Amino acid sequence: xxxxxxxxxxxxxxxxxxxxxxxxxxxxxxxxxxxxxxxxxxxxxxxxxxxxxxxxxxxxxxxxxxxxxxxxxxxxxxxxxxxxxxxxxxxxxxxxxxxxxxxxxxxxxxxxxxxxxxxxxxxxxxxxxxxxxxxxxxxxxxxxxxxxxxxxxxxxxxxxxxxxxxxxxxxxxxxxxxxxxxxxxxxxxxxxxxxxxxxxxxxxxxxxxxxxxxxxxxxxxxxxxxxxxxxxxxxxxxxxx
Amino acid sequence: xxxxxxxxxxxxxxxxxxxxxxxxxxxxxxxxxxxxxxxxxxxxxxxxxxxxxxxxxxxxxxxxxxxxxxxxxxxxxxxxxxxxxxxxxxxxxxxxxxxxxxxxxxxxxxxxxxxxxxxxxxxxxxxxxxxxxxxxxxxxxxxxxxxxxxxxxxxxxxx
Numbered sequence: 001x002x003x004x005x006x007x008x009x010x011x012x013x014x015x016x017x018x019x020x021x022x023x024x025x026x027x028x029x030x031x032x033x034x035x036x037x038x039x040x041x042x043x044x045x046x047x048x049x050x051x052x053x054x055x056x057x058x059x060x061x062x063x064x065x066x067x068x069x070x071x072x073x074x075x076x077x078x079x080x081x082x083x084x085x086x087x088x089x090x091x092x093x094x095x096x097x098x099x100x101x102x103x104x105x106x107x108x109x110x111x112x113x114x115x116x117x118x119x120x121x122x123x124x125x126x127x128x129x130x131x132x133x134x135x136x137x138x139x140x141x142x143x144x145x146x147x148x149x150x151x152x153x154x155x156x157x158x159x160x161x162x163x164x165x166x167x168x169x170x171x172x173x174x175x176x177x178x179x180x181x182x183x184x185x186x187x188x189x190x191x192x193x194x195x196x197x198x199x200x201x202x203x204x205x206x207x208x209x210x211x212x213x214x215x216x217x218x219x220x221x222x223x224x225x226x227x228x229x230x231x232x233x234x235x236x237x238x239x240x241x
Numbered sequence: 242x243x244x245x246x247x248x249x250x251x252x253x254x255x256x257x258x259x260x261x262x263x264x265x266x267x268x269x270x271x272x273x274x275x276x277x278x279x280x281x282x283x284x285x286x287x288x289x290x291x292x293x294x295x296x297x298x299x300x301x302x303x304x305x306x307x308x309x310x311x312x313x314x315x316x317x318x319x320x321x322x323x324x325x326x327x328x329x330x331x332x333x334x335x336x337x338x339x340x341x342x343x344x345x346x347x348x349x350x351x352x353x354x355x356x357x358x359x360x361x362x363x364x365x366x367x368x369x370x371x372x373x374x375x376x377x378x379x380x381x382x383x384x385x386x387x388x389x390x391x392x393x394x395x396x397x398x399x400x
Binding site for chain 1: 242244247250252275290291296357362364367
């Protein structure tokens with residue numbers, strides 16, 4: 001590359017992510033300093049990066065990746081077991097693998113076995129996965145990722161220890177496809193913080209009647225989820241620091 | 242991994258979108274790239290150019306997807322996906338917009354040349370250095386690619 005010719009777009013992309021060896025980096029950077037066109041391209045890369053990381057920040061992307069990897073490992077385990085069987089048993093087991101997705105057990109995800117919900121916490125400028133036993137604080141913003149093994153309607157509420165029930169979104173319930181679903185919006189924890197529960201109801205329990213039943217149960221015994229949790233709901237307790 | 246995604250992820254996503262011209266398929270392919278990074282991390286760490294490693298893996302994932310799509314006779318859906326703004330001029334833009342539709346029909350070497358030439362805007366010498374081929378081989382493949390693009394374009398326009 002000479003100073004009078006542009007670096008290739010690939011070279012500029014390498015420069016952008018710091019992938020060039022020192023000498024080439026210095027040459028490319030020296031060119032860019034005097035070239036509006038190449039600076040414009042680097043600006044585009046910066047825009048693309050900001051947009052992508054804004055719409056799918058690293059914790060969300062990692063959530064998807066782990067789920068996909070777990071699904072792949074489970075399939076791999078099933079295939080490994082097939083080879084260990086005799087030919088007839090293997091053929092039967094192979095047929096079982098063709099059973100529609102909705103009839104197999106719920107997705108395991110990132111250690112939250114059976115729960116099907118992942119919470120991401122934004123505190124200040126930091127966004128990260130909320131640990132299972134981790135406590136929350138007033139002002140924390142929570143984003144929800146649901147993992148569904150089949151298409152279904154869901155409704156999401158937050159119930160706090162005082163008996164208050166807040167529906168997470170405007171619609172009574174959402175019709176969602178199977179797989180990973182990132183719910184729009186964030187829930188902000190009150191200040192002062194009160195212990196609360198995240199409740200995800202599915203199917204019939206996600207209806208208006210289901211919500212009324214939930215509210216009645218919470219009004220009677222606010223701190224006893226065993227008494228008011230809808231059938232087959234996902235309930236996640238969130239304690240305050 | 243999260244750091245690798247933060248640094249390289251957006252460019253990998255962008256490349257997949259430009260190769261597949263369909264958001265969902267491209268996102269899927271990009272995830273596959275990082276899954277392979279997870280699996281073959283040692284090879285990535287030893288690579289002279291991390292970005293080149295990721296791009297080659299991305300291209301393989303995207304080409305596999307393009308082949309499957311070609312078998313199903315699906316055309317790329319997103320006609321408004323961003324097109325390259327090449328310095329080479331309008332002809333290069335036109336050729337790429339045709340070639341990308343039929344990526345699945347090209348053999349691996351031709352696909353590699355297409356991507357390095359149209360997306361990365363490498364010249365013949367740079368492509369030769371990236372692939373290990375001679376400049377003459379690269380020149381012949383580029384010529385063949387342009388001729389093929391012209392035939393596909395004619396076919397698309399019903400000539």
